[in-house]
Amino acid sequence: RFLVYYALxxxxxxxxxxxxxxxxxxxxxxxxxxRIITLPFGVDTEVFNLTRRTRSHGNQPAxxxxxxxxxxxxxxxxxxxxIPYVRNNFPGLRFLIAGEGxxxxxxxxxxxxxxxxxxxxxxxxxxxxNMPDLLGTADxxxxxxxxxGNNISLNEAMACGAFPVATDIPANRAWIEGxxxxxLYPCRDVEKLAGCIIEALRHxxxxxxxxxxxxxIIRSRASWSHNMLEMMAHYDLLVRLx
Numbered sequence: 001r002f003l004v005y006y007a008l009x010x011x012x013x014x015x016x017x018x019x020x021x022x023x024x025x026x027x028x029x030x031x032x033x034x035r036i037i038t039l040p041f042g043v044d045t046e047v048f049n050l051t052r053r054t055r056s057h058g059n060q061p062a063x064x065x066x067x068x069x070x071x072x073x074x075x076x077x078x079x080x081x082x083i084p085y086v087r088n089n090f091p092g093l094r095f096l097i098a099g100e101g102x103x104x105x106x107x108x109x110x111x112x113x114x115x116x117x118x119x120x121x122x123x124x125x126x127x128x129x130n131m132p133d134l135l136g137t138a139d140x141x142x143x144x145x146x147x148x149g150n151n152i153s154l155n156e157a158m159a160c161g162a163f164p165v166a167t168d169i170p171a172n173r174a175w176i177e178g179x180x181x182x183x184l185y186p187c188r189d190v191e192k193l194a195g196c197i198i199e200a201l202r203h204x205x206x207x208x209x210x211x212x213x214x215x216x217i218i219r220s221r222a223s224w225s226h227n228m229l230e231m232m233a234h235y236d237l238l239v240r241l242x
Contacts, residue, residue: 013037014036014037015037017150018150018171020170037234041152042224043218045222046225049132049160052133052160052161053160055137057205058204061094062094064140064142064201065134066097066098069101070102075187078190079144079193080097080107080111081190082190082197083114086197097123107122132160135160135161139200139201140197142166142197145169155175155218159214159219164181167186169187181217184196
């Protein structure tokens with residue numbers, strides 16, 4: 001904490017990825033509000049966008065996707081544990097878990113223990129250029145992380161038209177209004193997560209309806225090219241002042 005305080009107090013400009021991080025910086029006394037820029041990194045909207053959508057939300061069988069890394073801090077366990085509840089309501093449903101990490105083997109064994117081998121696919125690491133195509137086939141995107149700065153994987157999924165279901169944390173509330181353009185659930189609550197996925201799957205017309213609005217949110221607030229131009233302008237001003 002001392003090193004963070006020392007470094008940020010010396011900085012002429014501090015960049016923060018999200019409003020809740022900015023609030024924390026100010027509350028801790030790390031930096032004055034007038035020296036902080038709140039700006040998410042964003043996603044490449046030339047790559048992640050609705051043109052990647054290759055199926056309608058009413059198409060069957062539906063697919064639920066997680067691209068959060070199978071790591072100790074991402075809580076993908078909760079997603080796997082929620083699958084039996086969801087599958088009981090939607091036979092034929094497909095689930096896909098992407099990414100490599102130290103918990104992947106454990107999750108694979110957990111899925112086998114729960115009898116999910118016939119409906120869960122562990123895809124492994126997805127190349128950046130292939131991620132938009134994957135998200136373009138997803139009906140529901142699930143983000144289980146109990147902590148985030150700016151949730152870029154969520155931004156990518158929303159841009160590609162996947163319906164978002166995510167943990168009820170500040171990082172996700174910045175993008176999702178629960179019950180309107182997505183659903184939020186309490187961290188590590190298996191049954192609540194299952195309930196949110198079921199609710200989303202029961203309403204394909206809702207999932208279809210929110211796609212354009214979610215894309216507009218990403219295009220206006222989370223465009224990599226736009227946000228980097230804004231960042232460059234701040235750097236330019238800082239250099240001129242020096």
